[in-house]
Amino acid sequence: MKALVLGINTRPVVNSLKKLGFYVYSVSYYAPEDLNADKKYYLINPLSHGRLRENYDENKLIEIADNLADEVDYIFITSGVFEFENSKIPRWDNIVGNEPKKINEISNKYKTYKKLQNLGFNIPETKKINNKTQLYGFLEEFKSCILKPIYGSGGGIIKLESNDFYIDKIINEIKFPIIAQEYIGGKSFSANFIGNTFITFNKQIIIKGMYAGNLTPYINLPKKFIKIFSEAIESFELKGMNGIDFLIKYNEPYIVDINPRILGTYETIEMSASQNLARVLLNNNYAKDFKPKEMYIKRILFAKEKIIANISKRDFVYDIPKKNAVIERGEPIATVIAKENIKSIINDVYRECAEYEERKENRENI
Structure with a gap:
């Protein structure tokens, strides 16, 4: 059997599929040394990573995957593709989970928020902001807010406060339209499902507005949340692995994102359950017996300065860059x-x- 895994980072899913005996094509941005695919297609320069925002080209990944789609039995989709306004939407009939069209529809955050609101789910107060005047007005009403791009996932959010000394400078650099939401403090969580089967809650680690890891499972949350999120999954007719990000206000969950594809929690869930998660995605009937038990912590490490990496392969460390790779400040x-x-x-x-x-x-002084 052959499978293709597509996204910014495919390693967790690729390596699971290899354990099941698949021949695996990886089409990704990153190409870590511990990626065990049989065929690797990637965009990054392994010795000079550059910056993801400047070098990432979703269309190149989709084009490569489209050329391979008829050669494989299954296609698995991770983050970073079909999540943008102008994403190309291929028609593939061998996808495990949601189709590209569905992923793209959900990735329009504003439309998703409006649908959630119309269906009666709690969301933060939300407005589409088209110019500076509207943003100043929103800030005047709520004093602090969160700004998000209309499309996308994984972070990229900005917190604004009306009394920020640099508020005018920040607002002048913003590209409109953008989404503004009331700020709800506290911890960030996610609920993960396979089909309509609840798998686990996670506590998210957010650093400077970006997803940087999670704790799995997180057990100190009310069971009534599961029913609420299950209804959301059904309302959007989602298949395969999906995640709902949420905050808690007045002891009620407020949905802040729906991620309709394979999640960043994939690996902590798999380790915690001590079962192969790719097997469950291929046959959702196994999901009812797939339960995380031991708590695992995932942390994505970012460069504090421009660095040269020389990370040895060992237990607990993944996504290992090539020896002597140059990694820019702020990049993983x-x-x-x-x-x-x-x-x-x-x-x-x-x-x-x-x-x-x-x-x-040191080199120059030799």
């Missing part, structure tokens, strides 16, 4: 997933990264 270095001692593992990874300028000076 690697992923750590563990049950305990995670701070120690994170510190070890950072110690294996040399600051680029310091290494450059």
Whole structure:
């Protein structure tokens, strides 16, 4: 059997499929050393990563995948594709989960929020902002707010406060239209489903508005939330693996995102349940017996400065870059997933990264 995995980072799904005996094509932006695909197609320069926002080209990935689609039995879709306004939408009949058209529809955050609101689900106060005047008005009403792009997933959010000293400078740099939402403080959570079967709650780790990991499972949440989110999954007619991100206000869940594709929690769920998650995605009947048990923590590590990575392969460390890869400040270095001692593992990874300028000076002085 052959499978294709498409998205920004395909490693977790690819490696699961390899354990099931699949021949796997990976079509991705990143190409970590621990990606076990039989055929790898990627956009990144493994020795000089550059910046994702500047170099990512969704259309190139979709074009490569489209050329391979008829050669495989199954296509698995992860994050970063079909999530933009002008995404190309191919017609593939061998997709595991939601089709590209459905992913694209849900990725229009504003339309999704309006539908959720019309169906009676709680969402933060939300408005589509077309210019600076409207944004100043929204801030005057709510004092602080969250700004999000109309399309996309995984973060990219900005928190604004009306008394921010640099408020005018920030607003002048914003590209409209954009979504503004009332700010709801507190922890961020997600609920994960396969089909309409609830799998787990997760506590999300958000750093500077970006998804940076999660704790799985998170058990201290009311069971009534499951019924609410299950109704949302049914209302949007979602298939396969899906996630609902939410905050809590007045002891009620407020939905802030629906992710209609394979999730960033994939690996912590799989490890916690000690079962192959790709097998469950291929046959959703297995989902009822697929339950996370032990808690795992996932942390995506970002470069604090421009660095040269020399990270050794070992337990608990994933998405390992090529030896001596140059990684820009703010870009991901690697992923750590563990049950305990995670701070120690994170510190070890950072110690294996040399600051680029310091290494450059050392070379010049030889």
